[in-house]
Amino acid sequence: MVSKLDLYKVFWKVALSKSFSKAAKDLYMTQPAVSQSIMQLERELDIRLFNRTPKGVSLTNEGALLFEYVSSALNLIDVGEEKMLEFKHLTAGQLTIGVGDTISRYYLLPYLEAFHMKYPNIKFKIENGTTLELCSMLKSGVIDIAICNFPIEDTTLEQIPCIDIHDVFVCGEKYKSLFSQPISLDEVVKLPLILLEPSSISRKYVEDYIFSKGIKIAPEFELGSHDLLLEFAKINLGIACVTKEFSQEYIEKGLVYEVPLVEEIPKRSVGVCFLKSVSLSQASKKFVEIIENGQA
Template sequence: MKTKLDPYRIFNQVALEKSLSKAAGKLFISQPAVSQIITQLENDLKVRLFTRTPKGVVLTKEGELLFEYVNAGINLIEKGEKRLNDSKNLYEGELRIGVGDTIARYYLIDYLEKFIKIYPQLKIRIINRTTMELTALLKSGEIDIAVLNLPIGDNSIEIVPTSQIQDILVAGKEFSFLKDKTLDFEDLQNVPFIMLDNRSKSREYVEGYLNSQGISISPEIELGSHDLLLELARIGLGIAFVVKEYSGIYIENEDVFEIRTNIEIPGRSIGICHLKDVSMSPAAEKFVEILLD
């Protein structure tokens, strides 16, 4: 493709400059080389493209016809190259991020705000789905990166942990008699539990660990929102499994309090996920840098 396109680039420059020598100067090649390439192009097309004059060259009628299309094509190619370069330098383009509600609200917002201030021309799309749905979107190429609760058991996905979170139990004033105690889960067997629904990665992680310790829990209330967990705990409908880092305001305002148990659920991570062996876009790479900063 390069050997086929170059003669037309040279033809286009000669037509614009109306001079072989000026075109050679703009293209940083010798005048004899330009002359030779134009002659070869004329031989290939079996038409004369330029009339040589003492002052330079003038397009023939056939040359004018060809120039109309070549000039338009070269302009489009140069525009495409510029847009590609702009995209690499983050002057334009799109970043597609997959994330769940809770991580978006309590973790990602500040980083998105910082990124937008640095790269205001970039378009950002936020796709909100469950962890399973987002991993499928990663594999299909519909999103560039996903920010998810870990662990993710998929060998085709590269994972970069970025932040630690801790699952805890909280309750409202209705359960104040549990305050300042360290409880066994057996002490809580008659207390209603509130948890995220069973599609949630957080629910899967908590239940998986408790089951490994021989503890089985059947929540009376299942929800799709972390905020609702806190709200229902606050009004006394039960005790809720929540993420400590996302519950600070409720705990600080004493709307809920943390329940201590003899078994502490191990901390886990939030991480950036992208396809293995597939290069991230320049925009995705810069966003990951901000997350890891």
């Protein structure tokens, strides 16, 4: 069965060549098949499109008007197909990534640089948010992928762990002398604690672990930024729970000191997250590959 689009392609080619036979040759069709296609289109539109003469064919006034629209439509289809090829070969497009400030600064940047070097024509759009906010953005289609803290309790999301991280407590110079020996979590929670806000996945993970030991937490400060945790600890406002991998600069410079624990908090991970029900774009797939393979 010949589609309406095929009929218009035949019409367009006949109009250009002004001959059924030439159009048939260009389209790798028989001349009777071309003739039948034009007659079918004229029947469906209930209008004559060509003047037929022994020397060939010419467009009627109505046919000339239709030719303008058909030419425009076919050109747009060609442009669309070219754009699809650009997206397929990553010579154009946009990748929207959801990520928190801390993970962006201390983990993601080298991967953004590596991807940009490899695919310079792909544009980045970065959306900031907490892990829970990023999950909502994924489900609403605002972002393609999220780079966030695990674990996430949501069966609709694919989670690919990429780097192990460790939650530790740090302090400033004032408290350093208290920790010549490793201390227990029971002793830690008696000190003025500086934690992230309760809605944070990182805070929930640490709090749940400590609670599993029968210990409750009552923080002195609750902050919305990992960097603020370090700054508050540095000026001796308390003992901050931070991500060790994202605090190396402060620790190595002696701005804060890691509190030795009798029992370390189990490691967790940061990774890539996306909807299971939605196929990733080619750009998203390549970006995930770069992160999974550690190609920063």
